Amino acid sequence: MNDKTTRHVAVIGGGIIGACCALALVRAGQRVTLIEPETPGGTQAASYGNGAFLSPASIIPMSVPGLWKKVPGYLTDPTGPLTIRWRYLPRLLPWLARFLYAGHSLKKVRRTASILWSLVHDSPDRHAELAASCARPEMVRRDGLLYAYPDRAAFAQEALSWSLRRENGLTWREIAGEELREIEPALAPSYSFAVLVESGASCTDPGAYVAAVVAQAVAEGAELVRTKADGFHIVDGKLAGVRTTTGTLACDRAVVAAGIRSKSLAGALGDTIPLESERGYHVEIASPDIALRRPVMPSDGKMSNVMTPGGLRAAGQVELASVDAEPDWRRANILMDHLRRTYPQLATKNATARWIGHRPSTPDGLPVIGKAKGCGEVVYAFGHGHIGLSAAPRTAEIVTSLICDTLAPIDTSAFAASRFR
Ligand SMILES: Cc1cc2nc3c(=O)[nH]c(=O)nc-3n(C[C@H](O)[C@H](O)[C@H](O)COP(=O)(O)OP(=O)(O)OC[C@H]3O[C@@H](n4cnc5c(N)ncnc54)[C@H](O)[C@@H]3O)c2cc1C
Structure with a gap:
């Protein structure tokens, strides 16, 4: 499928999106350098603590008709699945307005659902293939x-x-x-x-899965560089390198896959992307004395319950505030309370771990996958919100086609950054 030219591609960010892009690009014959300041799949990444769902059902955007009527409740009820912190409301208003508009009609929601379907409908198959190709087939469970x-x-x-x-x-x-x-x-x-x-699947350990995909990419020829990207070196309108805190890395192409931190990198190329964190939390109970037969999503808790090496995990909650605001651990307690109600055997259990992470979210519920405005050699791959784990393999395939100038596997026009220009 690729045009045989070998380019040096810098992939910025080693979460599940960057990991899958790095591996797909190496397999397409490219020279790949993965730039990641932390441990790939570590606690800093949304990809570490998510709900582990590989779900073809994850196609309904958060914003649906009538949601605006509930906003006052989100501002005042600290126990609901979605809250907005008052203090950050003025800064969030432009994003919030676009978010509500994106779901204001059934026509819009139907369109978004069908586009998301193109990214996730075969996600369990793709992840099963990916995990097997990394010699870790047990990391994807296909129990529905x-x-x-x-x-x-x-x-x-x-x-x-x-x-x-x-x-x-x-x-x-x-x-x-x-x-x-x-x-x-x-x-x-x-x-x-x-x-x-029944077609749904799950990942047994999302953080370790990212690490395994990165390790495979390295085993197949990628280089992992532990540094932080902070801009681009452009010469005569063309990409000459990625600027990092430890110097400039020369390359001919770059992929921005830095999750919630992608906003400023896109800004450096002239793209103002309305990317905000839908902050989420998880709690884990190390010895729950129950073992779910498959992941569960209780409708009232709006959380995923899944067995991980850390025990029974409940992941969920949407909290709109600033990415750098202090965690509000009451949100983790809400998840814990839901767990106790959902599984009576947990009545006396306490959380043994808790975590906060940042869903990188656009207001229209679609990721940004496409070329940068200021420089066509840079490809964006971020903004996957609630579905980044599920959508990662398909995203990597699209990114590879954009880097290698080959035909994209699906219509990608809806993902273009230009929709926000
Ligand atoms: C509570 C919760 C539950 C979720 N449940 C699910 C689920 O069940 N199924 C699902 O499909 N999705 C789920 N998601 C969403 C999913 O986790 C995210 O969409 C996905 O992890 C985003 O991946 P990413 O690689 O874009 O970002 P991240 O995983 O955040 O990775 C970004 C990486 O970039 C690095 N980075 C940042 N800045 C720089 C820089 N300047 N230079 C270099 N590297 C940089 C970071 O260190 C990080 O490692 C959930 C999310 C949350 C928070």
């Missing part, structure tokens, strides 16, 4: 994903989301009553209905 509801009426309240999923081709099995007890004995009896997305 269980979306649990108190009852069928609660499920019906999400009819729009599920009908959009069905329109795009997702299938699932509805499970009620006794069968639900058999499928997931740990669930509280207050859940009497569930949807089993």
Whole structure:
């Protein structure tokens, strides 16, 4: 598929997006240098602490019609799944306005869902192939994903989301009553209905998975440089190198995959991207004395519950504030309370680990994958919000086509940075 020219590509950021891009580019015959100041897949990355869902169902944007009516509640209720910190409201208003507008009509939400489907519908297959090619097949579990509801009426309240999923081709099995007890004995009896997305999968250890993909890229020829990118060296309108805190790295192409920190790098090239952190949290219970048979998403908690090497993890919450604002650990406590309610056997358990991370989110719920305005040799790959783990392999394939000047595997026009210009 590639045009055989070998370029030196600097990939900025070693989260799941940068890791997958680095490996795909090496496999496409490019010389790759991965720039990452921290441990790839370490706690600084959203890719470390996420919910581990590899979900073809993750196509519904956060912003849907009628959401604006709930904003006052988000500002005042500290226990809901989405909160906005008052102090940051003035700075967030432009992003928030675009966010609400992006979901103001069903037509817009339907369009976003079908575009996201093109990124994630075959994510379990792609990750299974990727993990196997890194000699770590056990890192992807293909047991399906269980979306649990108190009852069928609660499920019906999400009819729009599920009908959009069905329109795009997702299938699932509805499970009620006794069968639900058999499928997931740990669930509280207050859940009497569930949807089993059998095609869904999960990652057993998201942080270690990133590290494994990076290690594979290095084994296949990439170089990992532990430094921080802070700009670009452009000569006569062409990329000559990536500026880092330890000097300039000469290269002919660059990929910006620095998660929430991509905004300033894009800014250096003349692209003002409205990228904000949808801050999320996780808690883990090291010895929960229950083992979920597959990941669960309880509808009322809006969190993913998944077994990891750290124990049972609950990941979720959306908190809009500044990326550098102090964590509000009450949000982790909310996850813990939900866990205790969802699985009665956890009633006396406490969290043994807690974490905050930054979903790199655009207001329209779509990532930015495309060439930079100020320099066509730089390709953006960030802004994946809630779906970055699931969408990483497909993103890497698109990035590789842009770097190698070959045909993109899907229509990429909706991901262009120019939509914000
Ligand atoms: C609570 C929570 C739950 C989630 N659950 C899911 C889920 O179940 N499924 C799913 O698909 N997605 C999920 N997500 C979203 C997913 O985790 C993110 O979309 C994804 O991890 C983003 O990956 P990334 O590589 O773009 O960014 P990151 O993982 O944040 O990686 C960016 C990397 O860039 C590095 N970096 C930063 N600045 C520079 C610089 N100047 N130079 C060089 N390197 C730099 C950082 O050190 C970091 O390692 C969840 C997110 C959260 C927070």
